Amino acid sequence: MNLTQLIETRRSIRKYEKKKVSEEDIQKLLEAVRWSPSWANTQCWEIIAVSDNKIREELKAVISPKNPATEAIVSAPVLFALCGKLGIAGYYKDKVTTKLGDWFMYDLGIATQSLVLTAREIGLGTVIIGSFDHNKAKKILSVPEGYEVASLICAGYPSQSPKPPKRKEVSEFIHYNRF
Numbered sequence: 001m002n003l004t005q006l007i008e009t010r011r012s013i014r015k016y017e018k019k020k021v022s023e024e025d026i027q028k029l030l031e032a033v034r035w036s037p038s039w040a041n042t043q044c045w046e047i048i049a050v051s052d053n054k055i056r057e058e059l060k061a062v063i064s065p066k067n068p069a070t071e072a073i074v075s076a077p078v079l080f081a082l083c084g085k086l087g088i089a090g091y092y093k094d095k096v097t098t099k100l101g102d103w104f105m106y107d108l109g110i111a112t113q114s115l116v117l118t119a120r121e122i123g124l125g126t127v128i129i130g131s132f133d134h135n136k137a138k139k140i141l142s143v144p145e146g147y148e149v150a151s152l153i154c155a156g157y158p159s160q161s162p163k164p165p166k167r168k169e170v171s172e173f174i175h176y177n178r179f
Contacts, residue, residue, distance in 0.1 A: 006117045011164065013125025014072045016156035021077045025122055029080075029155065032118035038107040039089040045111045048081040048141050058140045059152065064131040069154065072127055076154035080115070081137070083147050084108045108150045115153060125158035 001009070026049070033045060050056055053074070059081075060073040073079060090096060090103030116126045129152040137149045 011162045012127040013158040032114040033111045036111040036114040039103045042088045044085045044089040046083040050079040062133040062136040072154040077156040080153040
């Protein structure tokens with residue numbers, strides 16, 4: 001598949017086959033993050049690969065109620081916690097350089113896109129979970145001060161093929177020269 005096809009066919013997968021993901025494929029996902037662009041090449045991401053079932057159960061308990069990805073936390077063969085270091089992306093000499101402040105979520109978004117598109121390319125499905133108690137997840141995962149848990153990403157071989165959600169037409173969001 002080319003890049004456009006990967007983007008167009010990537011879906012949030014919440015159900016997985018009970019099939020192990022090879023260490024080689026996990027490394028491909030991590031290499032995709034490694035080569036992602038970031039603010040001034042700060043590479044503010046830190047990733048925790050969670051395999052311990054007890055920790056996964058604890059994380060499942062902090063997912064927002066009725067989140068359709070709750071079970072994926074424990075059933076996906078691979079679970080990544082994507083964390084970001086605060087105060088470096090969007091900063092120069094310890095001073096924020098943009099109106100929007102810390103740029104870490106932007107950089108983590110790029111890293112996430114790299115990971116999930118690479119997963120799609122090698123036949124894996126993913127779901128990105130952002131609705132959870134971030135402070136409790138941070139404590140469960142022993143994330144130090146100065147870092148935040150931004151998202152949890154489940155990955156594995158899909159056991160479902162969701163239909164694409166409705167998308168806006170380009171004409172609904174493009175503006176030329178001025179808003």
